[in-house]
Amino acid sequence: MANMQVFRSAGQVMQINGIPAGTQVFIAGAQVAANADGTYPLPVNAAADVVVRRGDAVLFSTRVPATAAGAPTVVVPFVAASPIPAAKVPYEIGSRDEIRNRVAINKVLMTMGGVGAVIGIFIGGARAWKE
Amino acid sequence: MSRMIIVPSAGTGASAGLSSALDSTLKTFGLRLDPATAPSQGLQVHGSDYAAYLTAFCAGVAMGSIAAYETVKLGKDILKG
Numbered sequence: 038m039a040n041m042q043v044f045r046s047a048g049q050v051m052q053i054n055g056i057p058a059g060t061q062v063f064i065a066g067a068q069v070a071a072n073a074d075g076t077y078p079l080p081v082n083a084a085a086d087v088v089v090r091r092g093d094a095v096l097f098s099t100r101v102p103a104t105a106a107g108a109p110t111v112v113v114p115f116v117a118a119s120p121i122p123a124a125k126v127p128y129e130i131g132s133r134d135e136i137r138n139r140v141a142i143n144k145v146l147m148t149m150g151g152v153g154a155v156i157g158i159f160i161g162g163a164r165a166w167k168e
Numbered sequence: 169m170s171r172m173i174i175v176p177s178a179g180t181g182a183s184a185g186l187s188s189a190l191d192s193t194l195k196t197f198g199l200r201l202d203p204a205t206a207p208s209q210g211l212q213v214h215g216s217d218y219a220a221y222l223t224a225f226c227a228g229v230a231m232g233s234i235a236a237y238e239t240v241k242l243g244k245d246i247l248k249g
Contacts, residue, residue: 059203092208125209134207141206142217144198149221153228160229161236165244 045083048109050076051101055115056089060096063088076110089115092134 050072053062061068062077065085069077079085079101089097097115128135194200201211 059206090208092206094208125212128207128209128212134209137205137207138212141198141201141211142213142220146217146220146224148197148199150224150228153225153230154232155228157229157232157234158236161233161238162240164233165237165240168241 045079045081045085046109047081049079049081049111050109051079051085051087051111051113052076053087053089053097053113053115057091057096057115060089060091063090064101079111087113092137093129093132094134 051064052075056062062071063069064077064087065080065083071077077087085101087097087099087101088095096117099113101111102113103111128138191200195202
């Protein structure tokens with residue numbers, strides 16, 4: 038296949054309509070942060086693959102379509118790549134999801150220890166006070 | 169394997185502020201998942217994790233109880249002279 042030359046002027050941005058919260062957007066392989074108005078900057082004169090991820094899961098991917106003449110904003114509707122599988126697959130050891138899962142569990146673990154300590158203080162204090 | 173997500177209901181006005189405060193408190197203590205840091209398919213908790221929760225709770229009660237008991241006893245001894 039012949040190389041395709043992409044002409045995209047500077048300052049062009051992309052808007053993803055209906056993008057879910059808590060997702061990360063990667064354009065041409067690099068994670069990009071949204072502008073203040075919720076748009077994403079596009080690379081100049083380069084093809085741009087857009088991938089929307091949540092953790093390790095790819096929710097949506099597309100190539101950036103051409104802009105309409107004179108319009109600097111490319112509007113892309115968010116369409117989930119596939120429905121979330123009903124059967125839950127255990128997270129792969131060492132993956133970002135697995136690390137986040139472990140962190141969340143440890144957070145609850147510390148909370149449980151703290152709640153137990155507070156209850157224990159009342160129990161111990163009351164026991165010593167009665168003696 | 170099960171999923172544990174506590175979702176507070178949305179509110180308006182003062183209740184929205186309270187809901188937001190409750191929401192952030194729950195997130196701080198790990199009782200509600202923060203979408204920005206949550207795993208993509210939700211929290212996966214196994215049986216051993218529940219055993220660890222129980223152990224942590226019992227250890228907390230034991231440590232808190234002993235610490236408070238000894239502290240109160242020491243305080244009473246000091247006050248008695």
